Amino acid sequence: MLNYASIVIITYIAGHFISITSAFFIEKYMNKKLGYPSIYLFNKLTGTSEKVCCPSCDELNADKKTKIKNRIINSILYPITLWDYLTQRLCYSQSLPFHLANTTWLMIKEGYEKKFITNSKLLKDEAGLHDDLFRLAYHYVYEFSKQHQTKIQNYVALYGFCRNICLVFIISFWISVPTFIYRFFTESNFIYSLLSMTLSFLFTYVFYVGFVKFYRRYTLEVLMAFAVLQSRETIS
Numbered sequence: 001m002l003n004y005a006s007i008v009i010i011t012y013i014a015g016h017f018i019s020i021t022s023a024f025f026i027e028k029y030m031n032k033k034l035g036y037p038s039i040y041l042f043n044k045l046t047g048t049s050e051k052v053c054c055p056s057c058d059e060l061n062a063d064k065k066t067k068i069k070n071r072i073i074n075s076i077l078y079p080i081t082l083w084d085y086l087t088q089r090l091c092y093s094q095s096l097p098f099h100l101a102n103t104t105w106l107m108i109k110e111g112y113e114k115k116f117i118t119n120s121k122l123l124k125d126e127a128g129l130h131d132d133l134f135r136l137a138y139h140y141v142y143e144f145s146k147q148h149q150t151k152i153q154n155y156v157a158l159y160g161f162c163r164n165i166c167l168v169f170i171i172s173f174w175i176s177v178p179t180f181i182y183r184f185f186t187e188s189n190f191i192y193s194l195l196s197m198t199l200s201f202l203f204t205y206v207f208y209v210g211f212v213k214f215y216r217r218y219t220l221e222v223l224m225a226f227a228v229l230q231s232r233e234t235i236s
Helices: 002-034 064-076 078-087 098-115 120-124 134-144 146-185 191-235
Strands: none
Touching: 002 064, 002 078, 002 146, 002 191, 064 078, 078 146, 078 191, 098 134, 098 191, 134 146, 134 191, 146 191
16 A cells, blocks of 8 residues: 555656656747747737747847757757757647738737736737736636636646657657667667657657647637637627
8 A cells, every 4th residue: 555655656746747847848948939829829910930940039149058058958859959940840830810810919909908907018019918918818718708718728738748748758769869879889689779769759749749739729719718708798
C-alpha cells in the first residue's frame, strides 16, 4: 500500500513538473515566435507581415543575458526550431481572414469600451488585445455564457495535454541522441535508438502543432463568444 501511494505521489509531482517546465519552455517559445493568439489573429488588420523564422526587433535589441537565455531555449527545443525552419510554419494557420477579423474586432472593441472602460488608445493604436486584456474577455465569457464553458475547458485541456506530451518527446529525443551515437560507434544494435530518435523528432512537432492549434482555437472561441454576446445585447 505504501509503494502504491509513493507511485501516485511521484506521478503527481512528475505531472506538475512536466506541466510547469513545458509552460516555461514551449509556451514561452511559441509566444516569442508568434505572439499571443489574441494579437496575431488580427494581423491582417494591421498589415503585420507574417514572415517566419526571422529575429524580431525585441530579439535584436535584447541584452546579453536575454540572448543567452533565448539560445538555451532554442537549443533545448531544437526539434521544434528545426521543424519550424524546414516547414516555415505552414503546418498551422495564423491570422483570420480580413473580413472576419475586421467584423470580429469591431464588436470586441465596442464591447471593451462599453463593459470595461479601458483606455481607448490600447484598442485604437493596433488591432488585437495587448497587455493581457484577453483575460477580461475570458472571464466575461466564462461568467455570462455557460454554454461556452465546457468547450473552453476542453480546449484548455487539449492544448495543455499537447504541450506536455511535446516536452516528453523532446526529453525522449535528447536521451535517444547520445544513446544512438554511443551504440553506432561501439557497433552495438543502434536500430532501436535510431527509431526512437526519429519518432521522437517527428512526434515532438506533431504535438507542438497540436498545442499551437488548440491554443489558437481556445482564444478564438473566447473572442467569438465575447463578440456574439455584444451582438446579442445590442439586439435585445
